Amino acid sequence: MIDRSIKILLTAAFLDSSLFPKAALTTAIRKIAWFLPARKSANKGELKMSDARIREMNFWADRYRNGGISRREFLGRASALAAVSAAGLGFNPATLLASEPKQGGYARFGMSDASQQDTLDPGTWPTSFAEAAFNGSLCNNLTEIAADGSIVGDLAESFEPADGAKKWIFKIRNGITFHDGKSLTIKDIQEAFHYHMGDKSTSGAKSLLSQVESIDADGPNTIIFNLKSGTADFPYLVADFHLSIMPAKEEGGIDWQRGVGTGSFILENFEPGSSVKMKRNPNYHKNNKPYFDEVEFIAIMDQTARLNAFLTGEVDFSGDIDVRNMALIDRNPELEILRIPSLRHFTFDMDTTAKPFDNLDVRLAMKYALDRDDILRKVFLNEAKKGNDTPVASAMPFFKDPTPQFDYNIEKAKEHLAKAGLKTLDVDLSVSEAAFPGATESAVLYKEHAAKAGININIIREADDGYWENVWLKKPFNGCDWYGRATCDWLFSTAYAADASWNNTHWNNPRFNELLVAARSETDNDKRAAQYGEMQQLLHDDGGVITVAFVNWVYGLNKKIAHGPVSGIFPCDNLRMTERWWMA
Amino acid sequence: MVSNSHPILGMILQRLALGLLSLLIVSIVIFTAVSMLPGDFASAVLGRSATPETVAAFQQNLGLDQPWPRRYFQWLAGALIGDFGNSFSNRPVSAVIGSRLFNTLKLAALTAMIAVPIAVFLGTICARYRNKPIDRFLSAITLASISLPEFFIAYVLMLFLATKLHIFPTLSSIRGSMDMLEQLHRMALPVLTLMFVTLAHMMRNTRAALIGIMSHPYIEMARLKGEPEMRIILRHALPNAIGPIASVIAINLAYLIAGVVVVEVVFVYPGIGQTMVDAVRNRDVPVVQACALIFAANYIILNLVADLVSIVSNPRLLHPR
Numbered sequence: 001m002i003d004r005s006i007k008i009l010l011t012a013a014f015l016d017s018s019l020f021p022k023a024a025l026t027t028a029i030r031k032i033a034w035f036l037p038a039r040k041s042a043n044k045g046e047l048k049m050s051d052a053r054i055r056e057m058n059f060w061a062d063r064y065r066n067g068g069i070s071r072r073e074f075l076g077r078a079s080a081l082a083a084v085s086a087a088g089l090g091f092n093p094a095t096l097l098a099s100e101p102k103q104g105g106y107a108r109f110g111m112s113d114a115s116q117q118d119t120l121d122p123g124t125w126p127t128s129f130a131e132a133a134f135n136g137s138l139c140n141n142l143t144e145i146a147a148d149g150s151i152v153g154d155l156a157e158s159f160e161p162a163d164g165a166k167k168w169i170f171k172i173r174n175g176i177t178f179h180d181g182k183s184l185t186i187k188d189i190q191e192a193f194h195y196h197m198g199d200k201s202t203s204g205a206k207s208l209l210s211q212v213e214s215i216d217a218d219g220p221n222t223i224i225f226n227l228k229s230g231t232a233d234f235p236y237l238v239a240d241f242h243l244s245i246m247p248a249k250e251e252g253g254i255d256w257q258r259g260v261g262t263g264s265f266i267l268e269n270f271e272p273g274s275s276v277k278m279k280r281n282p283n284y285h286k287n288n289k290p291y292f293d294e295v296e297f298i299a300i301m302d303q304t305a306r307l308n309a310f311l312t313g314e315v316d317f318s319g320d321i322d323v324r325n326m327a328l329i330d331r332n333p334e335l336e337i338l339r340i341p342s343l344r345h346f347t348f349d350m351d352t353t354a355k356p357f358d359n360l361d362v363r364l365a366m367k368y369a370l371d372r373d374d375i376l377r378k379v380f381l382n383e384a385k386k387g388n389d390t391p392v393a394s395a396m397p398f399f400k401d402p403t404p405q406f407d408y409n410i411e412k413a414k415e416h417l418a419k420a421g422l423k424t425l426d427v428d429l430s431v432s433e434a435a436f437p438g439a440t441e442s443a444v445l446y447k448e449h450a451a452k453a454g455i456n457i458n459i460i461r462e463a464d465d466g467y468w469e470n471v472w473l474k475k476p477f478n479g480c481d482w483y484g485r486a487t488c489d490w491l492f493s494t495a496y497a498a499d500a501s502w503n504n505t506h507w508n509n510p511r512f513n514e515l516l517v518a519a520r521s522e523t524d525n526d527k528r529a530a531q532y533g534e535m536q537q538l539l540h541d542d543g544g545v546i547t548v549a550f551v552n553w554v555y556g557l558n559k560k561i562a563h564g565p566v567s568g569i570f571p572c573d574n575l576r577m578t579e580r581w582w583m584a
Numbered sequence: 585m586v587s588n589s590h591p592i593l594g595m596i597l598q599r600l601a602l603g604l605l606s607l608l609i610v611s612i613v614i615f616t617a618v619s620m621l622p623g624d625f626a627s628a629v630l631g632r633s634a635t636p637e638t639v640a641a642f643q644q645n646l647g648l649d650q651p652w653p654r655r656y657f658q659w660l661a662g663a664l665i666g667d668f669g670n671s672f673s674n675r676p677v678s679a680v681i682g683s684r685l686f687n688t689l690k691l692a693a694l695t696a697m698i699a700v701p702i703a704v705f706l707g708t709i710c711a712r713y714r715n716k717p718i719d720r721f722l723s724a725i726t727l728a729s730i731s732l733p734e735f736f737i738a739y740v741l742m743l744f745l746a747t748k749l750h751i752f753p754t755l756s757s758i759r760g761s762m763d764m765l766e767q768l769h770r771m772a773l774p775v776l777t778l779m780f781v782t783l784a785h786m787m788r789n790t791r792a793a794l795i796g797i798m799s800h801p802y803i804e805m806a807r808l809k810g811e812p813e814m815r816i817i818l819r820h821a822l823p824n825a826i827g828p829i830a831s832v833i834a835i836n837l838a839y840l841i842a843g844v845v846v847v848e849v850v851f852v853y854p855g856i857g858q859t860m861v862d863a864v865r866n867r868d869v870p871v872v873q874a875c876a877l878i879f880a881a882n883y884i885i886l887n888l889v890a891d892l893v894s895i896v897s898n899p900r901l902l903h904p905r
Contacts, residue, residue, distance in 0.1 A: 116680060116862040116871075117629055117673040124629045202626075202642040207635045272673070272680070273862055274854045275759055298757060302849045304739065308754040309852070312747055315755075466622025501635045 105583030106294040107561060110306050110315035114299030116273030120256045122244045123196060123203030128319065128571040131241045133276040133297045136575030139244035139261035142170050142189070143235045145486060145574050147567040149395050151235045155184065155245055155262065155285075165230035165521050170238075172221045176285050178247050179266045180258075186217040191248035205242035207501070208490075230521025232528065233487040241575060264290035264579035274299055278578075291582030310335070310556045318556035319572075323381045329556050336559055339383065339552040340568035343393040343484025346436040346551065348429065348446070349504040350544035354476040356427065357544060361420035366427075367546055368416065369450040371408035378445060379438040380549055387547025390536045391482060391491055394550075395568060398488050398532035402540035413453035424454045427477055431459060434467040435479030442548055443479065473504055480504055486569050488532045489520050496539065505544030512538045560584060592895060592902075596888070603884040607877055611660070614876040618869050619652040625672040628866040646672055659873065672868045680871050681859060685878065687758065688855040691771060692840035695778040700833055703783045707790025707829075712817055714795060723791075726784035738777045738850040745773065756851035774851045778844060782836040789832040793825040827894030834890035842879035 113127035122139070125131050135141075144154040153159060156170040176184040193215055196203035213226040227234065237243075246254045246261055259267040262285070265278035276297040280290055298315055300306040307325055310318035311332070321329065321337060329335050350357035350366065357363055372386045385394075388405050392398075417425060429446070431439045440461065447457040462471045471478050485491035494500055497516055498508040512535055519531040539545065553568050562584035566573045573580050626642035627634045643649045647658075662669050668677040710719045729737065746754040756774050758767045797803065798821055806816045845857030856875060863871035895901040 115866060116859055117625075117671070117866045117868055119673050119675070121674075126629055200641060200645075202638060202645055204630045204634070204638060206638045206641070269759075269761065271683075271759060271854070272675075273858070274757060277761070298755070298852075300755070300757070300852050302852065305754065305850055305852050308742060308747060312750070312754050314753055469622040469627070501637075 101288065101291050101562075101582045103288075103291055103293070103582075105292050105560075106296070107292045107317070107578070107581070107583070108296045108298055108315045109317040109577075110300045110309055110319065111297050112301060112303070112306060112318075112320040114273050114297075114301070118272045120259050120270070122192075122242050122246065122254075122256055123201070123205070125204070125241060128575070129276075129297060129299060131570070132572040132575045132577065133278070134259075134261075135241035135244050136263075136572060137265040137278055137295065137578040138259065138263045138267055139246060140263055141240070141243050141245065142172075142238045144576065145236070145239050145567065145569050147565045147573070147580070149397065149567060149569060151239065154239075155189075159235050161230075161232065161234070161523060163230075165232045165234065165523055166227050168225040168227070168231075168234045169218075170223050170225070172223060173285060174221065176262055177283055178262055179260045179281060180247075182247055184245070184262060185248075186220065186223050188248045188254075189223055189245055190215050190217065191252060191254050192245045193243065194252075195254045196242060203242060205240055208237055208240060208242070229517075230523075231489070232519075232521060232523050233489045236487045237490065239486070241570065264576075265292075265295055284579075286579070290579040292578065295578045307556075310558075313558065316558040316561050317577075321554045321556045323383045323554070326381075326383070326554070334559055336557050338555040338557055338566060340555070340566050340573075341385065341393070341395055342551060342553045342568040342571070343396065343482075343486070344551050344553070345387060345391060345393065345482050345484065346439070346442070346548045347387070347391070347480050347482060348443075348546040348548065349478055349480050350546070351476040351504075351506045352508075352544040353506045356420070356422075356425060357476060359420045360542060361416040362422070362425065363542075363544060365413045365416035365420070365425070365453065365455065366450070367406045368409045368413040369453045369455050370406075370446050370546060370548070371449040372406070372548060373408070374449065375442050375445050376549055379441045380551065383554065384549035384551045387549050388540060389543065389545055389547050390539045391484065391495065391545060391547065392488060392532075392536055393484055396484075396486065396488065396491075398529050400529075400533040400536050402537045406540075408449060410453045413450075413455065417454060424456060426456045426458065428458045428460050428475075429477050429479070430462050430471050430475040431479040432462040432464050432467050432471070434464040435462075435471075436481035439479040439481075473502070478504070488535070489516070492516050492535065496543070496545075507542075507544050509538055509542055512542075592892070595891070595895070599884075599888050599891070603881070603888070606884060607880055610876055610880045611663070611873055612656070614873060615652070615656045615659070615869065618864065618867060618872055619655075621864075621867060623867060624648055625867045625869075629673070655869075659870065663873075663877075668874050669870050671863075671871045672866075677870050677874045681856060681874055681878070683760070684854055684856045684859045687853065688841055688844070688857070691774060691778070691844070691853065691855060692837065694768075694771060695775050695782065695840055696833075696837055698775065699779045699783045699836075700786065702779075703786035703833075704790050704829065706783075707787040708794065708817060708822065710787070710791040711794035711798065711821075712813060714791075719791075722787070726787055729780045730784045730788070733846075734777060734781045734844075735846050735850050737780050738773070738847055741773055741776055741780075742850070745776075754851070756853040758854065771853075774844075774847050774853050777847050777851075778840060782840065786829075786832055786836055790825070790829050793828040794821050797821045797824050823897065826897040830893040830897075831887070831890040834886040838883045838886045841882045 109132070111129040111132070114129040115127065118125075118130045120134055122134070125134060140154045142154060142156040143151050143159065146152045153173070155173055155176060157173045159168060159170045161168055172184070172186065172189070178184065193209065193212070195201070196205040197209050197212065211228050211231060213228050216224045216226065218224055225234065231237070244261065246256050249255045259270065264281055264284050264286075266281050267276070268279055269275070269277040278295050280293050284290060300309055300315070300318075303320070303322055306315075306318050307321070307328070309315050311328070326337055329337050348370075350363055352358060352363070357366075367389055376382055376384055376386055386405075388401060390402060392400075394401075417423070429443055431443045433440060440459070443457070443459045447459055450457050460475075472480060482495070485494060492500075493516065495502040495504065496507060496512070497503065498513050515531050515535050519528050519535070522528045522531065553571050555572075557563075560583060561581050563573070563577070563581040566577075624643065625646065626639045626648060630638060630642065640649075647655060659669065671677050671680045673680075706722055710722050713719050742754055745751045752772045753770055754773070756770045758770050762770070794817065798817075803816060803820060806820050811820075843857070844855065845861055847853065848855040848858045856878070860872060860875035860879075863875065
């Protein structure tokens with residue numbers, strides 16, 4: 001009996017890894033086994049090209065792949081670089097040319113976040129597993145976000161606003177067929193959008209499309225979206241993964257159950273929570289794409305299992321690599337780590353309507369009392385970017401870094417505290433590991449930092465399960481993990497506008513809200529940049545958000561697979577890694 | 585003579601009736617517990633797009649806005665006629681669970697086929713050479729493997745046999761498209777891990793049961809008659825130890841079906857344990873209920889079988905006066 005209850009306890013501890021140092025344990029096991037032969041060791045004797053040269057070489061290789069320079073020019077530059085780095089160092093420009101996209105191969109992607117409850121229903125798709133497989137591989141949107149963060153047409157050939165961005169006109173590409181041979185029609189697109197709209201809709205894109213008044217066909221190849229108010233960012237919104245185009249049913253609605261789309265890969269087999277197998281779509285509408293013959297998404301939820309599968313070559317790609325395991329991958333010359341700057345950021349949010357945070361000076365004192373560099377170093381092992389109390393990532397259009405950068409400054413914190421008429425301050429900070437990875441560690445460090453300024457932070461450890469239901473949006477000071485949004489307008493309307501459903505800081509700044517509406521329909525880019533710049537400054541100066549850090553998407557990739565520049569607006573190269581990457 | 589079969593038949597009927605009652609209680613407890621958890625399927629499946637109005641529409645669609653006692657009785661009415669309904673993700677529960685349950689049974693059967701004979705054999709050896717070096721050696725090893733958590737054993741095996749020596753793959757995610765041989769190859773490490781975990785328990789109990797019986801006077805009688813020791817164990821002691829051995833085997837079999845979620849997670853084996861954890865995480869109540877009932881029924885039936893075996897193997901229980 002005792003044996004059994006211990007087992008149950010251990011099981012619980014195992015499933016909640018924050019209670020049990022599983023990672024430390026596995027590291028220890030690895031250390032014990034040092035004497036066994038490793039699979040392959042790096043050639044220690046071999047000299048390497050300097051990092052700068054490799055970077056330069058990669059730059060020219062990218063230019064070449066994108067058609068920026070000719071093959072002759074590339075070879076010239078490459079051999080020049082190789083010559084500079086001294087002859088005979090095992091470098092050959094041809095190896096970089098080998099990474100020119102080519103057909104073939106079977107790529108296996110080890111994903112961290114599948115669920116047995118996953119379905120093909122585009123209204124759901126809560127995690128990157130379903131999003132990358134069903135949106136990124138099976139389907140297309142009207143537009144897509146290119147690797148450089150700009151918006152380009154996908155099923156739509158071109159798009160343009162009219163009537164102060166209240167009308168958006170999309171021209172649909174000719175000759176696109178679904179995997180079952182049916183041609184794409186305007187009706188399919190209309191139904192694909194209607195599916196997410198209306199009171200009865202259970203789709204995650206429902207609020208996104210609440211601004212759409214009607215969707216009209218204009219001839220066989222043109223579709224017009226009439227919006228309730230002008231929205232300059234509309235092409236970005238239709239790139240949202242929910243808005244995948246699937247075949248319409250005769251009687252209305254869409255037929256998602258069959259798993260048919262226009263995408264780069266055809267669905268062969270889907271076992272929920274386990275795997276998705278797909279084969280190349282030979283009739284794809286983008287030149288030469290996709291490159292792989294077959295792809296498979298394999299669900300490996302356990303972090304250690306995923307790492308092991310990746311290290312032993314069972315999968316070519318591993319999602320969500322733990323920062324503590326990076327060294328293990330870095331040591332292996334056949335593997336690389338992709339660190340893709342993302343929109344994802346971790347924050348401590350103060351409720352600006354609750355005492356004491358309704359006082360601006362208290363908020364400023366809290367912002368100065370946090371040593372962000374210390375947290376970056378100790379919690380994120382320098383694998384993150386310092387936050388400056390706005391939620392806008394540097395990869396987003398209209399990003400502006402507000403001044404001054406908030407840094408650890410005890411004097412200033414004390415000064416603001418005094419202005420608020422306080423000598424000391426007691427606040428409760430609600431966190432759990434569910435708030436964001438490293439939240440409790442960050443909170444403990446924050447407590448130490450703030451104590452020096454006379455601010456006493458009382459850390460309340462909340463339960464992981466139910467954190468988003470019971471703590472987030474409810475407790476006055478809590479930790480939060482944001483995946484970000486592709487545009488400022490989208491981001492602000494979701495979480496910072498006064499009436500936003502996720503306004504965790506309960507912030508209500510009249511000027512900010514006024515600018516938000518004004519910028520939404522502004523089609524002059526310079527004016528918009530000024531408006532969004534001012535809004536970011538307002539958030540920084542007056543808002544209740546303390547942005548601790550922006551993190552990278554961290555993926556492990558076998559060097560068998562090559563890729564161009566990788567974008568991080570959405571995970572997995574904007575969900576399109578299967579069509580953008582190829583076998584080297 | 586008819587009365588002879590009655591004790592067994594009566595016991596079976598009584599135990600089955602009690603079993604049904606337990607199942608009912610289990611279903612109530614699980615349903616209440618899951619209902620009291622924060623959040624629901626709607627917010628889980630919408631993930632980061634779960635805005636309040638969408639969640640409300642989702643709840644209405646699934647009937648989650650109704651009070652839980654009402655939902656429970658609706659579910660119960662279906663379950664009584666064998667209809668476990670649809671998972672919230674709109675697939676029949678049988679489709680969600682079916683292949684997973686089959687995988688779990690496959691893993692359990694394979695492990696049991698290897699582990700049970702070895703355990704009984706080694707247990708007998710230990711009892712025969714009690715306190716000799718071989719007994720001490722086997723005891724030390726088995727006690728060690730009982731004391732280690734199963735994921736530790738799993739990771740050690742994975743490190744040596746998969747990562748370093750490349751004999752077996754680290755991923756056991758078997759799929760329908762693989763042939764039998766590849767499936768077996770991929771199942772090797774989980775089977776090995778579970779063998780370590782269950783073998784020790786079964787072997788220790790075999791040994792203890794045998795040693796307990798070896799202290800009876802009739803064994804001494806057999807010794808005095810000059811019977812060889814091995815024959816005493818196999819002919820005189822073992823048949824009388826079948827009852828306790830059967831019950832420990834039953835517990836381990838039940839564990840192999842219902843309790844191996846950790847091993848499933850470590851090796852990414854698509855078994856039913858993970859299905860249940862997944863369903864609890866997503867608050868997919870119909871699937872949780874079905875899994876819980878399967879697990880409970882599994883314990884009830886295997887224990888019933890163990891009791892039957894001990895009655896049949898013991899003439900005093902089989903023919904009560």
